[in-house]
Amino acid sequence: MSEPDKHEPDPAIPPLDTIDDSQRVPPPRRPAPPRPRPIKTTDDIPLGVIAAFGVVGLVVLLLTLKWGIPKGIDWYHHQDWAWASQWTATVADPVHAYLSAHTVGLPLTATSAFVIWQGVGIVSLALSWFTGAVGARLTWTAHGACSVFMVWDAAPAAGRPVAAALTVLAWTIGSLFALRGLSLRPLIHLHNHNHPAR
Known part of the structure; x- marks a missing residue:
């Protein structure tokens, strides 16, 4: 019995043909389903x-x-809105006290530093809200972190946790506007370099 030739192709296995990538044709695109006709008020209702x-x-x-x-209006006039002014004072008074204690010997007065603190907060909030600029959002974030630190440092020891928590809440409420649209999901761009340009 003679051994079969090892170089002859086996008829049970089809031959393997390869083509160059440049000759490959992408599959045709499926047509999009037709869009529904918009409702016209005068025709359809x-x-x-x-x-x-x-x-x-x-x-x-x-x-x-x-x-x-x-x-x-009647309900508004019969409400006690003191909580809003008390919340503002809980945040602003420790910040002013911190700036008063830490601007001694500087050419900048505590009142000027307090006005700058307020102005930076308002401007960074507005710019973050309307433009979404990265620099404005970073400034808003730094302003919030510095505010929490100053309130924690200068608030009375017994009320320190509550004052810091109210400061964080005030900052997060502002962040609803300042950081709107910000996503922590990575944005991935896929580029197909093998696909010929149309």
Whole structure:
């Protein structure tokens, strides 16, 4: 019995053909499903429904003007809003005391440093909110950290944790606006260099 030739291809295995990457054709794109036709008020909603919504909206507006706004104003005048001024003083007074104690011997007065502290906070908050600039957001973050440190250092020892916590809460409420849209998820860009440009 003779041994089979090892160089002959086995007929059970199909031949392997390769093509160059530059000759590969990407699969055709599937067409996007058709978009639904937008609703046109005058064509798709009956006139009676539009009239009913208009009447209900007018009644709600009149009730709000006649009853809701006076009740809201009356409620506002009977509320004790001292908590807001007390919260502000809980944050601002220790900051002012800290600046007074640590500006001795400087050409900058404690009052000027306090005004700068307020101005930097307001401007960085506004710029962060409207522009989303990285520098403004970093300034807002540094302002918040410095504020918490100053309040912790200068607040009375018995109320120090509460004063620092209220400062953190005030800063985080401002951060809802200053840091809006900020995401900690990494943004990954994929580039296919083998795909020919169209």
